[in-house]
Amino acid sequence: MKAYVFPGQGAQFSGMGKELYDSSEKAKDLFELANDILGFRISDIMFNGTAEELKETKVTQPAVFLHSVILASESEDFQPDMVAGHSLGELSALVANKTLSFEDGLKLVAKRAYAMQKACEQNPSTMAAILGLDDQTVVDICAGIETEVVVAANYNCPGQLVISGTNKGIEIACEKMKEAGAKRALPLQVGGAFHSPLMEPARAELEEAIKNTTFKTPSCPVYQNVNALPSSDISEIQNNLIAQLTAPVRWTQSVQRMVADGATTFIECGPGKVLQGLVKKINRPSEVKSI
Template sequence: MKAYIFPGQGAQFSGMGKDLYDTSQKAKDLFHQANDILGFDITKIMFEGTADELKQTNVTQPAIFLHSTILAEVMGDTFQPDMVAGHSLGEISALVANKTLAFSDGLQLVYKRALAMQSACEVTPSTMAAVLGLEDELVEKICANTPGIVVAANYNCPGQLVISGEVSAVEKACESLKEAGARRALILPVGGAFHSPLMEPAREELAAAIEATRFSQPACPIYQNVSTVAVTDPSEIKKNLISQLTAPVRWTQSIQNMIKDGATTFIEVGPGNVLQGLVKKIDKSAETEKAEI
């Protein structure tokens, strides 16, 4: 069974999506439609922008979404998923790819998500840190015993977890994690504490937009970050997507459940190849591929 997986923030690069624009009229039409929806020329930034321009949350998130969803669209009949999943932002790409969301609705949600997260980041100084070489349970315990707000945010693969919270709490937790034997506990260059309670203002803002958006019956199950199991009910998908901003990304558990349910090949759709690497670390026997037109 084929599982298609969609990357999140961090996979962007200058020139992303240009090959699609240059070789497919359908892709070109979708990129132009995106410029109209967003009200600015995102294609120009994607194709020619600097790393700093692409790093702005209001650009990064729609750019990655566009690369992923347009690639899936121009693959045509070769895009035949038995199941899908997306890492954080990638979950919305996955929902467009499996026909739960219309392209235009997905793009508008992604842009609102980016702006809401940016606003939430400005309320409290906050950050994230990558933790390598410790058991999840020990990381969770140290976070729980650290003063202030700091939580496990991304369960990327065994031995690789990202924590998220107030700057001072994350810094203190990193010290404790190193003392506990972490191979690394490294502050990440991100704008704020994604997938933590500090994203509550963004969750409330996005919830209203999600509630107002039409969610259709998907063409195949999605394994969502919050629930980690196969979901096909539109109302449940909607509820999980609303919870996602303040809840952890349980990627390890999602991939394990997809394998348990019969996934043999994982195909990454969009920029980069980070997810292929994570899948291999979760299960060495899983086959991984990069989606191509």
């Protein structure tokens, strides 16, 4: 069985999508449609922008989404048995399995990006990657910091967990992680504490947009970040998508469940190869590749 997986924020690079734009009229039309929907020429930033320009949340999220879904639409043998996406990538996955239209998916991504940016400005915060500790130790250390908000945010693979919280909380947590034997406790260059309670203003804003968007029965199950379980139920998919902004990304558990449910081939669809690397560290299926 084939599992298609879609990357999230951080996979962007200058020049992304240009080859698609230049080689396919269909891809070109979708990029131009995206420029019209967003109200600015995101294609120009994707193809020629600097790393700094691409790092802006309002650019990064739709850029990664566009590269991913247009790549999927160009693939002649795109026939997933299951899909999943890392954080933002979950919206790409929902377009790929026909739960969302291209236009509605992009509008939700844009809304999500602006809402998260606003939440970051309201609550200055950050994230850090913790390497070399087991998940429970990381969770326990976070729970022990009672004066600040610090939580596990991304269960990326065994021995690699990203934490999220206030600037002071992350600083305290990183020291405690090192004392507990972490190989590295590295603050990340991100806009804020994604997938933490500090994203509550964004979650509330996105909830309204999701509830007012048309969701259709998917062509195959989506394994969602919040619970790492497959779903084809529209109401369940919506609720999990809303909860995702303040809940951790359970990527390790999602891949494990997809393998248990029969996935033998994982195909990454989007910029970069980050998810391929994570899948190989979580479980060694028969084949891991990209489109």
